[in-house]
Amino acid sequence: MFEISPAEWTAILLSLRVAIIATLVATPFGIALAWLLARREFWGKSVLDALVHLPLVLPPVVTGYLLLLTFGRRGLVGAWLADNLGIVFAFRWTGAALACGIMSFPLLVRPIRLSIEVVDRRLEQAAGTLGAAPWQVFATVTLPLALPGVLAGMVLGFAKAIGEFGATITFVSNIPGETQTISSAIYSLIQTPDGDAAAGRLVVVSTVIAMGALMASEWFARRATKRLHGN
Amino acid sequence: MLRVDVTKQLGEFSLEASFESQGRVTGLFGASGAGKTSLINMIAGLLRPDRGIIALDDEMLDDTSAGVHVPPHRRRIGYVFQDARLLPHLDVRQNLDYGRRMNRLAADPAQFTRITDLLDIGHLLDRRPGKLSGGERQRVALGRALLSKPRLLLLDEPLGSLDEGRKEEILPYLVRLRDEGIPMVYVSHDAAELRQLATQIVMLKRGRVTALGGVKVLT
Numbered sequence: 001m002f003e004i005s006p007a008e009w010t011a012i013l014l015s016l017r018v019a020i021i022a023t024l025v026a027t028p029f030g031i032a033l034a035w036l037l038a039r040r041e042f043w044g045k046s047v048l049d050a051l052v053h054l055p056l057v058l059p060p061v062v063t064g065y066l067l068l069l070t071f072g073r074r075g076l077v078g079a080w081l082a083d084n085l086g087i088v089f090a091f092r093w094t095g096a097a098l099a100c101g102i103m104s105f106p107l108l109v110r111p112i113r114l115s116i117e118v119v120d121r122r123l124e125q126a127a128g129t130l131g132a133a134p135w136q137v138f139a140t141v142t143l144p145l146a147l148p149g150v151l152a153g154m155v156l157g158f159a160k161a162i163g164e165f166g167a168t169i170t171f172v173s174n175i176p177g178e179t180q181t182i183s184s185a186i187y188s189l190i191q192t193p194d195g196d197a198a199a200g201r202l203v204v205v206s207t208v209i210a211m212g213a214l215m216a217s218e219w220f221a222r223r224a225t226k227r228l229h230g231n
Numbered sequence: 232m233l234r235v236d237v238t239k240q241l242g243e244f245s246l247e248a249s250f251e252s253q254g255r256v257t258g259l260f261g262a263s264g265a266g267k268t269s270l271i272n273m274i275a276g277l278l279r280p281d282r283g284i285i286a287l288d289d290e291m292l293d294d295t296s297a298g299v300h301v302p303p304h305r306r307r308i309g310y311v312f313q314d315a316r317l318l319p320h321l322d323v324r325q326n327l328d329y330g331r332r333m334n335r336l337a338a339d340p341a342q343f344t345r346i347t348d349l350l351d352i353g354h355l356l357d358r359r360p361g362k363l364s365g366g367e368r369q370r371v372a373l374g375r376a377l378l379s380k381p382r383l384l385l386l387d388e389p390l391g392s393l394d395e396g397r398k399e400e401i402l403p404y405l406v407r408l409r410d411e412g413i414p415m416v417y418v419s420h421d422a423a424e425l426r427q428l429a430t431q432i433v434m435l436k437r438g439r440v441t442a443l444g445g446v447k448v449l450t
Contacts, residue, residue: 126316128303129275130330130379136304140333144320 004201010177011185012205018093018181019162022101023154026108030153034112035138055167056106064170067099071171095172096179100161103168108157115149116142148224155217159210182206233257233383233416237273237283237293246270246438249283252416256409258429259418260449265435267418271385274416275310276303287383304333309381309413313391315372317360323371324356330379343378349411350374350404366397370404377413384408384415390424402427422449 004012036042037049055063071078071089081087089095119142127137143150165183172179174188186202189195236249246266259267272278274285276292279300285293287308292301309330317326327343347353350370360368369389376384389405390398405428409415419425425432426446434442434449442448 122312122314123316123318125277125303126310126312127318127329127333129277129306129308129310130333130375131304131307132329132333133304136333140329141318 002201002204004205005198007176008185008198008202008205011180011182011202014093014096014177014179015162015181015183015206016209018096018100019158022097022104022161023108023158025097026101026105026157027150027154030105030108030112030157031143031150034109034116034153035142037109038113038116052109053106055103060103060164060166061170063103064099064167067095067102067167067171071095071098089172091172091175091179093172093178096168096181099167099171100164103164104157104160107160108153111149111153111156112146113149115146115152119145148221151220151224152217155213155220159213162209162213163206232288233274233414234284234286235270235274237270237280237285239269239273239278239281241269244438248433248435248438248440250433250440250443252431252433254414254429254431255412256415256417256429256431258425258432258446259416259435260420260422260425260432261435262420264437266438267420267435268387270435271310271387271416271418274383275308275385276301276306307380307382309376309379309384311369311372311376311384311386311389313388315360315368317363317368317371317375319360321359322356323352323358323360323363326360326371327352327356327375327378330375334379336380346374346377349407364397365393366400369393369401373404373408377408377411381413384413385418386415387418388420389417390419390421398424425449 033052037045037052068090069075071081073079073082073088073090078089081089087094089098123145124137124141127141132140162181163183164181165187168179168181169184169187174180174184180188182202182205186199189199189202233252235251237246239246244266246269248266248270259270261267269278273280273293280293280295282295283293284291284295287306291297291299292306293299318329321329327347331338344353347356350373352367352370352374355363355367355371360371363371373389390401393401402424409428417425417428426449429446432442432444432446432448433440
């Protein structure tokens, strides 16, 4: 009864790969940006802040279309990347990862930023008087103390990335084996006359993944908090 | 030798202090709000003076007219805060080693043992700061600052957050520390404490130095 077909497996594994790569690549950028927004004052900060949150409020299809215009074969950035570095996003799984990374970015950045904001700056000052240069203070004090927020942001970003639909399908279409994720596979299946059973199986699988991610984040957060406070 | 001649405007409050100190322990004495903490924050480099100079031995740490401001991590000035500020995610041993690691100094087990013995914190090494009493925390903070091998040690009311019993517990350690030979600037509003520790007094009142000299000026 609950027999997952090879085609369904392909979509599931692709979804996982896309979401994991998107999260891992986006995290360092997310941490850097979160630190900038939490700790620095600079000209254009509110514009940058709005820009980071833009994918959250724009219709996903708009984000997808903008990605197509920018990173498509003939897009400004896309053409340059293809000609000079051989990196192609259009209609590839890498494009799906890019779309998912951008769509999930606001959700990734927010918890990290909040957790950096609550790190006691007096501890950072104390580290400075002990001889730690600013980057050492970040690596040995700020980041470890903000770790629960970083993990929460990663899980939230991952959950968003694995469920992303609108921007992905607009940017890289719905090609089985290349860009067809769980979401777009379900979308195709429910438009097929006898696709209900397969769609149902994928719904179960995506629910299990989502639950797993949430439980993992809880567990990580609890462990990290315990480690930080040593209780 | 420490030379300070600075002005700093902090909101309504203006700080204008000038003194020179040769003493082993310079006591910075004044009521709360006199500007003591702002002054040592400037010596540590955490606060930049509006105008003036701060010099330690032959090195200019701040010189606003020449645009000199050495950042805190390059001053090699230890700082013991009133609230200890131990790093909560590290155990006591890692806190004590922190300064040495950040300055990329070789491990010095003999010195480590000497300091932990001096402060009686050898039995606390595997604990987290959250599990220490106020007095223990302050002793670890002292050890941590000492082990970063500072040229000058700043102590901002290190007994301020402790009750009378605890103060009596820490004071002997501070006397031992004085005899270590590292020059110190000791901030306090408690004349009795300074009489026991300081060799020279800088008296501060509403942002101005009102008296300079030996411990006698406290009376």
